[in-house]
Amino acid sequence: MFSKSTEYALRAVVYLAKNSSEEERIGIKTIARDLGFPESYLGKVLQHLVRKNIIFSSKGPTGGFYAIPETLNISLLDIIDANEGLSFFKRCGLGLVECDDEKPCPIHDEYHVFRDGLYKSLSEKKVKDVLEDLESGIAFISFNEGVI
Amino acid sequence: MFSKSTEYALRAVVYLAKNSSEEERIGIKTIARDLGFPESYLGKVLQHLVRKNIIFSSKGPTGGFYAIPETLNISLLDIIDANEGLSFFKRCGLGLVECDDEKPCPIHDEYHVFRDGLYKSLSEKKVKDVLEDLESGIAFISFNEGVI
């Protein structure tokens, strides 16, 4: 449903929120290894998140990527938005240009329930909620090395 | 959400169910013009639907594509399945391989509710239901020429 870039971004932000801080930056090599993502491509995704102020970075020795306390209050929807925009949540399920509540397509109502519900969930779900779920054992993200 | 091929397929099947029969076949040129789709590509999509017995075709003069009465009982999910499979309805929202009810990802529950709801809607929605909605003015599909 979401692009690879978005999947990488979502999981990397959670990873950084859990494992990094301004004092404990993590290099792209480590992140890519831990998450099992292609290093260079993930680098681009993270650079993009930096430009959007969702995560941060610094160069040079002891440099790397990191999250700050405010990152915990970012919603999953914000991360999706930063990567591929929110057109998914606006487009008709059948791809019709002219489709709205006035002139609904044949699956308009059902699709809206799905799409809007997901939108709400993702906008309410903050990074800190995800961390809480992971720590309390309600949710899981299985990785190569079980780092998260 | 769905691929272009699937969108083309969904709309073409509805079009054929409404406008064609074994005696009234419609050529690819006409279909592509009416729906505003690229002719050759739509041809491929329709050929694929023919192989899956969702629509039918015959060659030569008076040939063309057509739906049969049974086509009315095909669900939108069947059409999606014939085109891109149902992996969308099985995959984790975060793209995790290991994600199920036992080891749910952080958005597992919310995502499941909406995805399964959509699945149910699409599997219950038959081509004939779509035609009924269109004819009674409950739903709309706007096309180039307003053919449907």
Next chain:
DNA sequence: TCTATTTAAGACAAAAAGGTCTTTTATTCT
């Protein structure tokens, strides 16, 4: 200041999806 290290940036390559074109095959009609 110099070197090592790490992100930033952008060119480049590969794969997948979308789209086009040509040739073949089947069918109808004369």
Next chain:
DNA sequence: AGAATAAAAGACCTTTTTGTCTTAAATAGA
């Protein structure tokens, strides 16, 4: 039988997405 017509099949091209590689810029520490 022969000509015309339409789908079938597959080669080919284009665009987008994903992924790689090289060079530049910044920074820490000796």
